[in-house]
Amino acid sequence: MSGEWPLWEIFIRGQHGLNHRHVGSLHAPDAEMAVKHARDVYTRRNEGVSIWVVPSAAITASSPSEKGPLFEPSNSKVYRHPTFFDIPEDVGKM
C-alpha cells in the first residue's frame, strides 16, 4: 500500500479582521497534525493568527478550460460598475 500522508490545503488569517488566505499545501496524517505542521511550515515569522486545514481531496475546483463560459455572465454586465454612469459634477459626491 502507499503509506503516503494525505495532502492538505492550508489557509492562514494573517491579521485580525482579514480573510483566511490560501498559502500552500502539506502532507499530514490527520487534521490535528496538519495544523501543527502548518504552524511550523507556514508561520515561522508571525505570519498568522489563525489556521484552517482542508483535505485537498475535498476541494472542488472550476475547470480552467471552461473559464470563458463560466465567467462570461459577469463580463457582459459593465453597468455593475459605478463608473458606467455619468453623474454631473454639480450633483456632488456620489
Next chain:
Amino acid sequence: MYAQMVKSEATTEDPEKLAAFQARIDAGEKIEPKEWMPEGYRKTLIRQIGQHAHSEIVGQLPEGNWITRAPTLERKAILLAKVQDEAGHGLYLYCAAETLGVSRDELTEALLSGKMKYSSIFNYPTLNWADIGAVGWLVDGAAIMNQVPLQRTSFGPYSRAMIRICKEESFHQRQGYDIMMKMAQGSPEQKAMAQDALNRFWYPSLMMFGPSDKDSVHSAQSMAWKIKINTNDELRQKFVDQTVPQAEYLGLTIPDPELSWNEEKGGYDFSEPDWSEFFEVIKGNGPCNAERMEARQKAWDEGAWFREGLMAHAAKRAARKIAAE
C-alpha cells in the same frame, strides 16, 4: 544554483497548442497545474523543482553538523532557525513539484536511488565554525542570485514558492556574513580560519551556477518557457561582482590571482572553477556524496515506522468517529 544542468525535454505536440501556450508565457501569464502544458514543460519542471527541493533538504546536513557545536547559545538558536527554514524551503518546493503529477514518495525514492540529483555544493564538508559563516555568505548568496529572478518563472506554484523562499533567504546570507565579520575581526587565528573557509568554498560556490550554457539548446528552451531566466554565466558574473567588495570589507582575499576589475564590461574578470572536479562531484565522487546519501537513506528508513504509525492511528480514530455517529 540549486538546480544544475537540468536537461529540458523535447516536445512533440500540436504546433497550434504549443504556439498558444508560448503566447501565454510571452504575455507574462502564469501557468497553473490543471491547465494544458506541453509534456516537455511538465517533465523539465518536475526535474528542476525536484532537484531544487532535494538541495534544500540535503543542504541541511552540512549546517546541521554544527548546531550542537555552535560557539554560543545565540549562534546555536540562529543556526537552528536557519536550518529549519531550509526544511521549509524543501517542503514548499516538493509541494510545487507534486502539482505536476509526481508524488512525494516518488521524488524521495528518485533522490535515494540517485536518479535525481541535488546541488554539487552540499557534497563539500563543513570542517569548522568559519565554514558555517562561509556557507551562509557564499552558498546562500549564490542561491539568492538564482532564486530572485525565478520568482518571475512562468509556473504559478513554482513562482509562489520562490517568493516565499526569497523572503526568508536574506536572513540566511546575513547571519553567515555576520559570522564572517566576527571571525575576520577576531584573533589572527580566527581571521586565518575565515580566510581558509573562503579559500575552500570560493570555487565550489562558483560551480553552483553550473558550466557555461550560453550555447545550450536545453537552456534556450527553458528560457523560452521562463523556467530559466538568466544564463549560468550571467548569474556567476553577478555573484562575483557582488561578493568581491564584501570580501574586501572583511579584509579577506578571494583565492584567485587572475581576479581583476574590467572597466570595459563593468565587472570582474575571474578564473573558472575546475570543471573536471565539478563533473566528478556530480557523478558521486565528491568528498561527502556517500555520507549525504547515507544520512538521507537512514532518515527515510528509520522514519518509516513513525510515518506508518501515525497513518494507522489516524485511520483508527476516523473509524471510531464514524462508529460513534
